[in-house]
Amino acid sequence: MRTNFLRALLLVSLTLAVGATSASAQDGVLPSFGIRPTQADSDRPETFSYFVHTLEPGSSFTDEALVLNEGTAPITLKLYAVDGITAQNGGTTFPAQGELSSGGSRxxxxxxxxxxxxLTIPGGEEVVVPFIINVPVDASPGHHIAGLVVEAPPSEGNIDSSGEGETQFAVEIIQRVGVAVVIEVPGPQGVGLEIGGTQLIQQSDQGATFSVVVRNTGNVLTKGEGLLRVFTTDGEELASTPWQMDTVLPGDSATFEFTAPFFMSDGDYLINVAIRFADGQIARLDGAKVGVRDGQPVSEAPASEDALSPAVIELSTQPSSQSGIWEWFASSKMLTLAIFAAPITILAVFEIYIWRKWWKERSER
Amino acid sequence: MKTSYCVWKALLWALLAAAGATIPARALAITTAPISFPIVTLNGANQLINGSTSAWRANATGETGGWNVTITSADFSNVAGKTIAVSNFEVRLLDGNIVTISGDVNRPTSTQTTFAALSGTALKIASAAAGQGNGVYDLTPDFRLTVPAETYTGDYSATVTVAIGIGP
Structure with missing residues (x-):
């Protein structure tokens, strides 16, 4: 019986292993490379993806990064450390080599x-690179973010011979992969956000695109959930749209752009923006003026009495791609839970059936 | 009866083990494709031209900590030192242009669905929240370039940096 079990297990494992190999063999000769931690703390799931260390001022720590060449050809990569910065639209990213952050991770x-x-890595090989973190003695409490980046040489853009009066445009591409190194220095942690401004950027067939500038005034990584509301100049609410504020690094400012599924007719409006963050704190910006003329924003909204027409919001008719319940189901952990729970349930029912049958046979004997 | 039960049980346990097993050792990676623009005959007026690229493959197999894709660009310049400001170079990524090749059906989402000007500051165009985007995805961004009326004839080039990053 045990032999059968092991045989079946081996067969399934081999099948899965063969499938995994053929699935990852699509890389071809294009550069495909990455970097990641070599060790993780199971109590901190994020450490499976990037480096997180709590270190006292003046302390040092040695860690390792694994650099992988997942292509088939050898590749020479630059490897360097950079400051962590906040991307436009939020989230941690990394500037070019040698560029410094203008925020808290400078x-x-x-x-x-x-x-x-x-480093040069043969195709399909990997290299372990040790590195040392030295925390200055005067490091302030809070989150400090750096990154380890691997970068491939630029791919050449093609320019053909052009004729008289013709102009061509070529683009060379540099591919980079970065992994964050988050250093937590113990001490008082402050959470704070400021909204620096909001604008209507443009209107298109997708709706009205707004921008919101957010500054993290605290000393920890912060993300939140935003709500933008549109009012007439008389204070009547016309429409609102939620938006996700991805991470802003301490001391950084970031601009978020998002498109709301409605159109604003020519007129003057007031915009309120609120961001909920850190377990219920709210940052607000109320009464930003927006004017729309010929369907597009104007930089200076005139006073309401100069408005050309009453403000009207037309909701977009674009259908939602998912129904509410399915959206919740798919985006929550319920789908994953269901996928795992289904075979366990089948197994349990099967087990009960077998035991019941065995017990019945035993009783009959 | 008992033997067949054992085989079925073994298969089920093996499938369960495979589903929850440690993901094979690999790292987040992106493979881009060239971006090209059509040849333009300058006519003294602004001209808007659309770029083209094929799918960029983001391989985030085993990646559960959240990740994002950012783009930066420098100005276009030619050998005579003439430039076209990078603010004329725009990108967007429609959600419909993010395709799941394999893995997590909770694919990354676009964070820039309307055209936005590139710059030297990283513009995030796609991201996967922690616990999502564990798989292989094709991203096909759209590019366009406004060739200003005052552009000098010549062949211009720009360097675009595409980064995929893992972090909070």
Whole structure:
């Protein structure tokens, strides 16, 4: 019986392994490479993806990064440390080599020491690169973010011979992969957000695109949920749209752009923006003026008495791609739970059936 | 009866084990494709031209910590030192242009569905929240370039940096 079990297990495992190999063999000769931690703390799931360390000022820590060449050809990559910055639309990203953050993580890259700045890796191989984090003695409490980046040489853009009066445009592409190194320095943590402004950027067939500038005034990574509301100049609410505020690094400002599924007719409006963050705190900006003329925003909204026509919001007729319940089901953990729960339930029912049958046979004997 | 039960049980346990097993060791990676623009005959007026690229493959197999794709660009310039400001170079990524090849059906979402000007500051165009985007996805962004009326004849080039990053 045990032999049968092991045989079946081996067969399934082999089948899955073969499937996995053929699925990852599509890389071809294009550069495909990455970097990730070599170790993780099971109590902190994020450490499976990026580096997170709590370190006292003046302390040092040695860690390792794994650099992988997942293509079939050898590749030479630059490897360097950079400051962490906030991307437009939020989230952690990394500037070009040598560029410094203008926010709270300025010069955190200098806390990292790497033994090399370039490495050549044969196709399908990986290299472990140790690095040291040296936290300055005067490091302030809170989150400090750096990144380790691997970068491939630029791919050349093609320019053909052009004729008289003709102009061509070529684009060369540099591919980079970055992994965050989050250093938590113990001490008082402050959470704070400020909304620096909001604008109507444009209107198109997709709706009205707004921008909101957010500044993280605290010393920890912060994300939140935003709500933008549109009012007439008389204070009547016409429409609202939620938006997700992805992470803003401490001391950074970021601009978020999002498109609301409605159109604003020519007129003057007032915009209120609120962001809920850190377990219920709310940052607000009320009464930003927006004017729309010929369907597009104007930079200075005139006073309401100069409005050309009454403000009207037309809701977009674009259908939602998912129904509410399905959206919740798909975006929550319920789908994953269901996928795992189904075979367990089948197994349990099967087990009960077998045991019941066995018990019945035993009783009859 | 008992033997067949054992085989079925083994198969079910093996499938369960495979579903929850440690993901094979790999790292987040992106493979881009060239971006090209049509040849333009300058006519003294602004001209808007659409770029083309094929799918960029983001391989986030085993990645559960959340990730994002950002783009930066420099100005277009030619050998004579003439430039076209990068603010004329725009990108967008429609949600319909994000395709799941394999893995998590909770695919990454576009964070820039309308055209936005590129710059030297990283513009995030797609992201996957923590616990989502564990799979292989094709992203096909749209590019367009406004060739200003005052552009000098010549062949211009720009360097675009595409980064895929893992972080909070």
């Amino acid at each position: 010069e955190v890259s200098t806390w990292l020491s790497l033994p090399l700045n370039e």
